[in-house]
Amino acid sequence: MSPRRPSSLSWGIPTVGARPRRRRLDPSLDRAIQAAVLEVLAEVGYPGLTMDAVATTAGVSKATIYRRWPSKADLLVSVIDTASDETLVVPDSGSLRDDLVVLLSSLAGVLAGPGGSASRALLGVMNQEPALEAAFRRGPMARWAEAFVTVLERAVARGELAPSGVTSLPAEAGPAIFLLRWMISGMEIDGGLAVAVVDEVMMPLLRRL
Template identity: 55%
Template sequence: MTVSDGFLRPSAAGPARTRDARRQALDPSRDKAIAGAVFQVLAELGYRGLTMDEVALAAGVGKGAIYRRWSSKADLLVSFLEAASDDAITVIDTGTLREDLLGLMTTMADILESPAGRATRALIGASVDEPAIAVAYRRGPLACWDKTYAEVLSRAADRGELSPGICNSVAAQAGPAIFYERWFVRGERLDEQFAVAVVDEVMLPLLMAR
């Protein structure tokens, strides 16, 4: 099983290039430094603590270099999320649905308990009041999850383990929803033991009952 450093790993290329031609482009080394800084500040200080000053300090660049490209932290975060849209989780096909799901959910538990998870939590909270961030999150990290999860279920359907079209069912949403509720709403820890319980007690019974 292989996995990226998380939905919000700092992209090697840095935040996505702005579409506004009036802004000056930064050189690649600064792009990477800024991407890493956004990730670091989000994970450590959250959305409210993320300011252009903090990002500039963490990146080791002048604040003006950031403002030449992004007019606000929301604008910066949208670019950051656009860059993250290419970071997909990859789970090797084990040949069985259970093992694929265990690989996927234990990987997700690891990610959500890492700095990537703390950064993700901050962005999810910010998306309530920042529609542009919500859209960018759905198109980026959330789309990566949807694609990978759908691939796992589709492979199982091709093997005859699941019914076709299972990806769009309520049953398919149950396991990930339990993960989200425990992690984001309750703030409780995710670990391998919990992932195994969700797969064996919730996901498999619901998915295979259809």
């Protein structure tokens, strides 16, 4: 029997038919494209969101977009996931009241900005796009919920809050007021409202538990 020849791969030589190494994609283009998605959504809503419009706004070709995301749904999912990663910082001031004010103020800034306009446009079509709904639930909704739970659990550890407060209706009251104003009434949401909601609604109810 003849000796076994080493494979070409073991010598650092690609085997016949092996795929060439793909060139690494520029992450700065990813950010530009995702920012363009938010801009287009804010201007024309979901019906007007096309790969052509995104490419024009971002100053790239459609091929550049398709190399990264094979469909509009995939692109939107990436935008939702990235936005929720970059905008949320969980405060730890040592005070439940102050942490809640910071979180609600941050939420107000997100909802009042381009990301909020884009999310409003998407919410109306999520029942037709299961991938978008799943991304929204596992992305922004899950991360904001986790932030509030973290703040509440720290308050429990400090003795500021009863354990039952973490999953209580009073804990949901603040975000619910903000989302109601943002989605339904169109009333202003800002840092001043965050202070009022925490001091007049959340803290009095949480202290009663």
